[in-house]
Amino acid sequence: MSDIEARFAALEARIKGLEDQLDIYQLFATYGPSVDSRTGSVTASLWAKDGTYDFGGDPLVGAGNVGSLVDIEPHIHYVADGCAHVLSMPHIAVDGDRAVATGYSRVYLNQGDHWRVERASANRWELVRTPEGWRVQNRVNRLLDGQPEARDLLSSGVTQSS
Amino acid sequence: MSDIEARFAALEARIKGLEDQLDIYQLFATYGPSVDSRTGSVTASLWAKDGTYDFGGDPLVGAGNVGSLVDIEPHIHYVADGCAHVLSMPHIAVDGDRAVATGYSRVYLNQGDHWRVERASANRWELVRTPEGWRVQNRVNRLLDGQPEARDLLSSGVTQSS
Amino acid sequence: MSDIEARFAALEARIKGLEDQLDIYQLFATYGPSVDSRTGSVTASLWAKDGTYDFGGDPLVGAGNVGSLVDIEPHIHYVADGCAHVLSMPHIAVDGDRAVATGYSRVYLNQGDHWRVERASANRWELVRTPEGWRVQNRVNRLLDGQPEARDLLSSGVTQSS
Numbered sequence: 001m002s003d004i005e006a007r008f009a010a011l012e013a014r015i016k017g018l019e020d021q022l023d024i025y026q027l028f029a030t031y032g033p034s035v036d037s038r039t040g041s042v043t044a045s046l047w048a049k050d051g052t053y054d055f056g057g058d059p060l061v062g063a064g065n066v067g068s069l070v071d072i073e074p075h076i077h078y079v080a081d082g083c084a085h086v087l088s089m090p091h092i093a094v095d096g097d098r099a100v101a102t103g104y105s106r107v108y109l110n111q112g113d114h115w116r117v118e119r120a121s122a123n124r125w126e127l128v129r130t131p132e133g134w135r136v137q138n139r140v141n142r143l144l145d146g147q148p149e150a151r152d153l154l155s156s157g158v159t160q161s162s
Numbered sequence: 163m164s165d166i167e168a169r170f171a172a173l174e175a176r177i178k179g180l181e182d183q184l185d186i187y188q189l190f191a192t193y194g195p196s197v198d199s200r201t202g203s204v205t206a207s208l209w210a211k212d213g214t215y216d217f218g219g220d221p222l223v224g225a226g227n228v229g230s231l232v233d234i235e236p237h238i239h240y241v242a243d244g245c246a247h248v249l250s251m252p253h254i255a256v257d258g259d260r261a262v263a264t265g266y267s268r269v270y271l272n273q274g275d276h277w278r279v280e281r282a283s284a285n286r287w288e289l290v291r292t293p294e295g296w297r298v299q300n301r302v303n304r305l306l307d308g309q310p311e312a313r314d315l316l317s318s319g320v321t322q323s324s
Numbered sequence: 325m326s327d328i329e330a331r332f333a334a335l336e337a338r339i340k341g342l343e344d345q346l347d348i349y350q351l352f353a354t355y356g357p358s359v360d361s362r363t364g365s366v367t368a369s370l371w372a373k374d375g376t377y378d379f380g381g382d383p384l385v386g387a388g389n390v391g392s393l394v395d396i397e398p399h400i401h402y403v404a405d406g407c408a409h410v411l412s413m414p415h416i417a418v419d420g421d422r423a424v425a426t427g428y429s430r431v432y433l434n435q436g437d438h439w440r441v442e443r444a445s446a447n448r449w450e451l452v453r454t455p456e457g458w459r460v461q462n463r464v465n466r467l468l469d470g471q472p473e474a475r476d477l478l479s480s481g482v483t484q485s486s
Contacts (some may be wrong), residue, residue, distance in 0.1 A: 007332055008169055015176050021346050022183050029253035030320045034266055036284070036306065037317035051372050055469045075444050082307040084266050084282045086250050091353035102357055104408050106432065106439075108268065110307045115268075115279035117439035120408045121248045122360070144360065145406040145434045155361035158354045170331055177338050184345050191415035195426055198446070198468065199479035244469040246444045247429050270430065270444045272469045278429075279443035309403045311450050 013158075020094050023134050024101055024127060032085040035075070038069035047129055048135040055121075055141040082110030083118075090125070091158050097129035098137075102157025105141065119143060122150040126159055182256050185296050186263055186289060194247040197237070202229035210290055210297040217283075218301040227299075244272030245280075252287070253320050259291035259298075264319025267303065283307060284312040286319055325463060327472050335387025347458050348425055348451060356409040364391035372452055372459040379445075379465040390460075394417070406434030407442075414449070415482050421453035422461075429465065446474040448481055 027046055034042035045068025047053070047135070053060040060066050069075060090103035107119040126138040142150035185188035189208055206229025209215070215222040215231070222228050231237060252265035269281040288300040304312035337427035358366035368391025371377070377384040377393070382424055384390050393399060414427035431443040450462040 004166070004328070008173070011173055011335055011339060014343065015173060015180070018180050018339070018342050018346060019176065021350075022180060026183075028251060029251050029265060032250070032266065033253060033284075033316035033320045037313040037315045037320075039321060042317075043322050074250055080308055082282075082305070082309070082312070084268070084284075084306050085202065085269070086266050088356070089251050089349060089353050089413050091350060091357060103353060104356065104410050104480070106408070106410070108306070109393060110282070110305075111275060115282040115306075117441065118280065118434055120406075120434070120439040122357075122408075143406070143410050143434075144432070144439075146404055147406070151361040151403070152407070154357035155363045155366075158357045158361075158366050166328070170335070173335055177335060177342070180342050184342060187413060188345075188415060191427060193414050194412070194428065195415060195478035195482045199475040199482075200359060201479045204479075204482055205378065223477075241475065242470055244444075244467070244471070244474070246446075246468050247432070248428050248430070251413050270441055270468070272444070274468075277444040277468075279441065 005044060017094070020099065020129075020134070021092055024099060025089070027127075027134055027136070028087045028090060028101070028103075031087060035070055035085050036079060036083055038070040038076070038079055043067045043070060046136055048130065048137050051136050052138045053141075054137075054138065056143075059138075061079050078107070078109060078118075079102075082115075084108040084115070090123075093157070094134040099123040099127040099129075099134065100157060102154060104144075122153040124153045179256070181290075182261065182296070183254055186254050186261060187251070189289075189296055189298070190252060190263070190265075191247045195248060197232055197247050198241060200237070202232040205232060207227045207314055208298055210292065210299050213298045214300045215298075216253075216300065218305075221300075240269070240271060240280075244277075246270040246277070246314055249285075252285075256317070261289040261291075262286040262319055263289060264287040264316060266306075284315040286315045294317065341418070343358055344423065344453075344458070345416055348416050348423060351412070351451075351460070352411045352425070352427075354410060359394055359409050360403060360407055362394040362400075362403055364394040367391045367394060370460055372454065372461050375460045376462045377460075377465075378462065380467075383462075391428060397447040402431070402433060402442075406439075408439070411447075414447075417481070423451040423453075423458065424481055425449040425451060426478060428468075446477040448477045 044063040047063035053066045088104040090101040105121045108115040109118040121141045124140045148159045163183040200214045209225035215228045250266040252263040267283045270277040271280040288304045362379040368387040371387035377390045412428040432439040433442040448464045452461045
């Protein structure tokens with residue numbers, strides 16, 4: 001029986017690895033629809049209670065404050081005009097109960113008969129496994145406007161595990 | 163042996179869940195290449211026989227009619243100029259033999275030396291498991307131009323299961 | 325025991341299929357961050373040693389030469405201005421130790437207060453399984469500017485296996 005135990009354990013470990021990657025994809029696929037519909041409670045639910053979001057100035061601290069982003073003035077106007085916050089399929093490096101996801105975000109903003117790419121950013125998402133699933137412990141977002149910090153986010157994410 | 167049966171069944175259920183998510187990703191990844199190459203038979207093959215596509219006016223009914231979209235005038239011109247119909251990685255909620263996928267679509271249209279974002283939409287895809295795999299029972303597409311209906315598509319998709 | 329052997333083998337085959345798809349997604353998610361941060365060694369590591377990249381003129385041959393793309397003049401300027409090379413979630417057809425992935429690439433280029441879609445292309449990636457994982461044997465990229473070759477890349481990728 002110990003051989004069978006070992007084989008079950010090996011398959012379970014592989015399945016768990018796949019589930020981690022797909023669960024994090026789902027988290028990413030939830031983000032845009034939540035902010036573009038101003039469903040802040042869903043946005044907040046993606047973050048750990050003490051999670052943070054750093055997009056340049058002082059970081060937002062706490063899931064509730066991150067969710068409140070959908071209620072600030074520029075965001076309200078974006079949504080009223082029509083906008084799409086789209087995340088790319090991220091690179092994911094899982095290390096036990098922690099993970100780092102690296103990828104792009106873009107904001108498309110309606111201009112009447114077309115959409116303008118209002119933002120294109122590099123993102124590093126530090127994730128933590130909780131009893132309720134993967135949550136964002138910290139997201140760092142930097143505009144891809146030539147600043148070295150944006151490039152560093154991208155390279156550090158894919159250099160560690162490739 | 164019944165313990166072993168139960169363990170096989172548990173792993174099979176988890177694997178099936180992963181396959182569902184990845185099979186639906188594949189369906190999504192087939193859509194754009196089929197319409198941008200005007201391969202309507204492949205577009206049609208993604209829909210259930212009696213599936214529908216609602217993008218504003220009267221919905222298209224039947225897989226064949228959905229596939230025929232690639233032969234209408236504006237689409238022919240888009241493809242002749244050069245276009246890309248790109249879907250985002252969707253949020254997926256599977257419930258037995260039904261699933262709802264929620265995400266974005268964008269149409270990029272060539273303008274000579276650059277591409278213009280001609281459409282950016284919210285999408286709700288209601289899917290059904292068939293003997294041949296997952297198929298689209300109904301797709302609803304609404305431009306993200308500020309209309310509340312687009313936001314409702316996004317919020318309803320991610321509120322139910324997150 | 326032979327029944328149990330067969331069941332383990334069946335699950336292992338399904339898990340391997342899922343791992344193939346997700347490993348190729350990871351390869352795709354590594355590409356953009358590597359080129360937009362000019363980390364050519366990571367770009368090169370995605371290609372097979374004798375892999376090629378055909379984007380119109382004479383193809384680049386060899387992983388090292390593909391990685392050197394990040395050091396050519398136009399690319400250096402793109403990165404200095406701020407750019408994002410974003411790949412869509414690809415359609416994947418695995419056949420043993422070979423695979424074909426089909427999808428879109430876009431290059432977003434900073435223009436001060438917005439980003440311009442500088443390139444939108446059809447891509448065919450021929451992949452090979454190596455002891456170190458999936459690698460690119462050949463990538464073909466054609467601008468979606470109305471040229472039939474771009475449409476052929478898209479249709480051939482999704483016609484074979486759907």
